[in-house]
Amino acid sequence: MSLIVHKYGGTSMGSTERISNVAKRVAKWARAGHQMVVVPSAMSGETNRLLGLAKELAPSSLTDAYYRELDMLAATGEQASSALLAIALQAQGLESVSYAGWQVPIRTNSAYTKARIESIDDQRVRADLAEGKVVIVTGFQGLDDLGNITTLGRGGSDTSAVAVAAAMKADECLIYTDVDGVYTTDPRVVPEARRLQTVSFEEMLEMASMGSKVLQIRSVEFAGKYKVKLRVLSSFTPWDIDIVEEAKSGTLITFEEDENMEQAIVSGIAFTRDETKISVLGVPDKPGVAYQILGAVADANVEVDMIIQNISKDGKTDFSFTVNHGDYAKTMDLLKNTVVPKLGAQEVVGDTKICKVSIVGIGMRSHVGVASTMFRVLSEEGINIQMISTSEIKTSVVIDEKYMELAVKALHKAFGLDQAPVR
Amino acid sequence: MSLIVHKYGGTSMGSTERISNVAKRVAKWARAGHQMVVVPSAMSGETNRLLGLAKELAPSSLTDAYYRELDMLAATGEQASSALLAIALQAQGLESVSYAGWQVPIRTNSAYTKARIESIDDQRVRADLAEGKVVIVTGFQGLDDLGNITTLGRGGSDTSAVAVAAAMKADECLIYTDVDGVYTTDPRVVPEARRLQTVSFEEMLEMASMGSKVLQIRSVEFAGKYKVKLRVLSSFTPWDIDIVEEAKSGTLITFEEDENMEQAIVSGIAFTRDETKISVLGVPDKPGVAYQILGAVADANVEVDMIIQNISKDGKTDFSFTVNHGDYAKTMDLLKNTVVPKLGAQEVVGDTKICKVSIVGIGMRSHVGVASTMFRVLSEEGINIQMISTSEIKTSVVIDEKYMELAVKALHKAFGLDQAPVR
Numbered sequence: 001m002s003l004i005v006h007k008y009g010g011t012s013m014g015s016t017e018r019i020s021n022v023a024k025r026v027a028k029w030a031r032a033g034h035q036m037v038v039v040p041s042a043m044s045g046e047t048n049r050l051l052g053l054a055k056e057l058a059p060s061s062l063t064d065a066y067y068r069e070l071d072m073l074a075a076t077g078e079q080a081s082s083a084l085l086a087i088a089l090q091a092q093g094l095e096s097v098s099y100a101g102w103q104v105p106i107r108t109n110s111a112y113t114k115a116r117i118e119s120i121d122d123q124r125v126r127a128d129l130a131e132g133k134v135v136i137v138t139g140f141q142g143l144d145d146l147g148n149i150t151t152l153g154r155g156g157s158d159t160s161a162v163a164v165a166a167a168m169k170a171d172e173c174l175i176y177t178d179v180d181g182v183y184t185t186d187p188r189v190v191p192e193a194r195r196l197q198t199v200s201f202e203e204m205l206e207m208a209s210m211g212s213k214v215l216q217i218r219s220v221e222f223a224g225k226y227k228v229k230l231r232v233l234s235s236f237t238p239w240d241i242d243i244v245e246e247a248k249s250g251t252l253i254t255f256e257e258d259e260n261m262e263q264a265i266v267s268g269i270a271f272t273r274d275e276t277k278i279s280v281l282g283v284p285d286k287p288g289v290a291y292q293i294l295g296a297v298a299d300a301n302v303e304v305d306m307i308i309q310n311i312s313k314d315g316k317t318d319f320s321f322t323v324n325h326g327d328y329a330k331t332m333d334l335l336k337n338t339v340v341p342k343l344g345a346q347e348v349v350g351d352t353k354i355c356k357v358s359i360v361g362i363g364m365r366s367h368v369g370v371a372s373t374m375f376r377v378l379s380e381e382g383i384n385i386q387m388i389s390t391s392e393i394k395t396s397v398v399i400d401e402k403y404m405e406l407a408v409k410a411l412h413k414a415f416g417l418d419q420a421p422v423r
Numbered sequence: 424m425s426l427i428v429h430k431y432g433g434t435s436m437g438s439t440e441r442i443s444n445v446a447k448r449v450a451k452w453a454r455a456g457h458q459m460v461v462v463p464s465a466m467s468g469e470t471n472r473l474l475g476l477a478k479e480l481a482p483s484s485l486t487d488a489y490y491r492e493l494d495m496l497a498a499t500g501e502q503a504s505s506a507l508l509a510i511a512l513q514a515q516g517l518e519s520v521s522y523a524g525w526q527v528p529i530r531t532n533s534a535y536t537k538a539r540i541e542s543i544d545d546q547r548v549r550a551d552l553a554e555g556k557v558v559i560v561t562g563f564q565g566l567d568d569l570g571n572i573t574t575l576g577r578g579g580s581d582t583s584a585v586a587v588a589a590a591m592k593a594d595e596c597l598i599y600t601d602v603d604g605v606y607t608t609d610p611r612v613v614p615e616a617r618r619l620q621t622v623s624f625e626e627m628l629e630m631a632s633m634g635s636k637v638l639q640i641r642s643v644e645f646a647g648k649y650k651v652k653l654r655v656l657s658s659f660t661p662w663d664i665d666i667v668e669e670a671k672s673g674t675l676i677t678f679e680e681d682e683n684m685e686q687a688i689v690s691g692i693a694f695t696r697d698e699t700k701i702s703v704l705g706v707p708d709k710p711g712v713a714y715q716i717l718g719a720v721a722d723a724n725v726e727v728d729m730i731i732q733n734i735s736k737d738g739k740t741d742f743s744f745t746v747n748h749g750d751y752a753k754t755m756d757l758l759k760n761t762v763v764p765k766l767g768a769q770e771v772v773g774d775t776k777i778c779k780v781s782i783v784g785i786g787m788r789s790h791v792g793v794a795s796t797m798f799r800v801l802s803e804e805g806i807n808i809q810m811i812s813t814s815e816i817k818t819s820v821v822i823d824e825k826y827m828e829l830a831v832k833a834l835h836k837a838f839g840l841d842q843a844p845v846r
Binding site for chain 2: 016019020023050053054056057058061063065066068069070072073075076077079080082083084086087088090091095096097098100102103124147148149
């Protein structure tokens with residue numbers, strides 16, 4: 001008998017018919033002898049509907065008191081879907097009970113709308129499991145020290161599920177979603193993209209943070225930290241698919257690095273159009289310059305992704321970094337009006353028509369020449385590289401966004417990702 | 424400075440525009456220097472929508488586990504509307520915070536879907552009021568000893584508001600609703616019906632239990648028990664109506680009996696078509712008969728309203744009572760198949776085409792002849808009385824339902840209720 005956590009996204013919970021199918025699938029697992037904890041999202045569209053109402057009432061409030069109420073509001077979506085799933089399970093003849101975040105409790109800090117889980121009390125859930133009940137735990141939400149409801153941010157139910165699995169020491173956490181796993185790259189761009197049977201959590205982390213939006217990135221961090229065996233699989237297979245087959249489907253995100261991982265050097269190609277490039281040119285090359293630029297940007301609550309400083313020439317250097325599209329105008333203003341005059345830099349130039357393409361692979365750690373293969377491939381396609389950034393298991397380049405598809409396709413082929421996986 | 428509790432029904436909370444108007448009205452009261460606690464219902468239609476989803480999933484479950492989940496589900500409606508109202512108040516420039524029942528907490532027993540309030544902790548709310556915040560408390564719901572969410576049944580938000588007012592020792596509890604007060608009778612039946620400026624809580628109790636569905640009956644009981652000054656008034660007056668005028672509008676339900684109550688003998692005429700009449704004829708007249716009949720009925724969870732036992736004749740008696748339409752078939756079956764054979768009674772006859780008409784008035788206590796006036800009026804209209812039941816402050820008759828309007832109109836006129844109130 002294993003303890004299994006299932007997580008179902010909003011699309012899987014989108015109607016009573018779909019909730020009923022989720023219940024049948026969970027019932028199949030329970031009847032196979034597993035202890036089951038299920039974490040559902042709100043019914044699709046519900047969170048947006050609720051937050052839309054709030055926006056009609058107070059379009060631009062930014063106070064903590066306001067965010068507290070947003071969490072109070074948004075948390076109802078998951079509470080309702082959890083109760084409905086418990087009812088659907090009862091209709092399948094199983095004993096089932098649902099708990100809101102505060103009932104478990106799932107304790108978080110007080111950062112409303114983007115709270116972080118601090119601890120989970122597993123006592124109540126464990127007692128129910130021991131009595132043979134299927135336990136439903138609301139995703140996305142928790143309780144802070146002051147007794148207020150908090151939510152974990154978009155996609156937070158993934159994190160809830162992984163955190164519950166970690167707290168319960170579950171044997172596996174299955175994330176049911178509307179895709180059937182993690183792919184070598186987006187199949188809409190490269191039709192030859194292949195589903196990965198396994199991917200390491202570090203690779204997943206790099207992919208999640210770079211546009212492969214299968215899982216909330218924090219859930220992957222959590223899984224890595226607490227060694228939760230995590231599987232992403234489709235909720236659109238028939239619910240009565242053979243359970244042994246289902247248990248092997250999708251993509252397993254594993255923390256065991258040496259598990260047949262030798263052959264794959266590059267596991268996937270991630271890409272995003274979400275970023276823009278900003279360069280501060282002719283910066284006097286002296287200590288503290290990076291801090292003066294990036295400190296100001298951070299103070300404005302802008303998250304910076306890639307950062308490049310060129311070598312110095314004539315006592316001057318160029319400084320480039322990328323920020324999200326949404327922060328572009330604000331950051332340009334800040335630099336032009338405040339930072340650059342103070343620094344005595346020459347000018348600030350920006351480019352919104354860029355994209356970032358990354359090759360990700362845990363095998364890059366032990367294989368040399370992977371990055372240079374990437375550069376060669378891009379050069380053969382006549383694609384100019386504007387920025388480069390590397391980590392142990394990924395290499396990212398910034399290129400003109402019009403070459404994005406071409407680059408992704410060429411790299412996908414060059415690293416053999418369109419071939420049947422060897423591992 | 425007074426402490427005032429406002430309660431707003433689902434229609435008043437039915438859209439963001441209406442919620443915004445509620446916020447403006449509450450803000451007006453707060454700015455007039457009052458400490459404000461507001462208890463909103465769910466947005467109209469929301470509770471039905473949620474329970475409809477549950478019904479699609481499990482049409483006929485009757486277990487405690489199921490009812491627990493229904494409460495978990497239904498409670499989200501008030502949590503969402505409370506958060507929205509807090510946001511709307513913040514948009515009006517007021518500090519505001521909302522609490523779900525479990526956060527106050529409002530403690531109840533564990534009778535899911537029809538729980539009773541046992542206690543309310545006023546500490547958290549009082550601390551917020553002291554800080555100048557408007558406090559929103561979800562209606563309709565509470566927390567049981569096991570940490571589960573409970574709900575109070577249809578109209579439960581009225582009871583929440585009165586209970587909060589009692590716990591906070593509020594100066595007045597204002598129930599904003601879609602009617603502008605309590606009338607001498609239903610204006611749809613008698614256009615001359617007049618709004619009462621005051622009505623005693625005992626009268627209100629009799630009226631509430633007999634078809635005047637302005638307030639949930641339990642809220643009136645609560646108000647009487649804890650001496651909460653309760654006012655029913657319209658939420659459809661413009662929000663910026665003069666506050667002094669607003670504070671005097673609607674109907675005040677008072678527990679002070681001798682407050683200008685002398686002149687009114689009959690305060691109102693209540694009526695209902697909800698009941699049916701069942702008679703067990705030829706019952707052996709011996710001790711224990713009433714118990715054998717009504718005990719069996721009670722065991723089947725059927726609520727009995729009027730009960731009449733005729734005088735005995737030849738050692739036999741007739742036994743009549745009324746039950747709700749919904750319980751009629753079940754009760755007839757039970758009596759025919761189980762009770763009557765055991766009792767040795769002659770037969771069971773039922774009548775679903777009846778109505779009950781009642782005159783209610785606290786002045787009946789000290790005035791004789793009120794009931795006989797009622798009987799005379801009905802007789803003058805040629806209406807046959809089938810059953811009579813009296814209490815200290817009301818007299819009810821069961822008549823053929825086709826005479827209901829005629830009876831109500833005649834009684835309304837005979838007791839001078841169409842005249843300008845003297846009190």
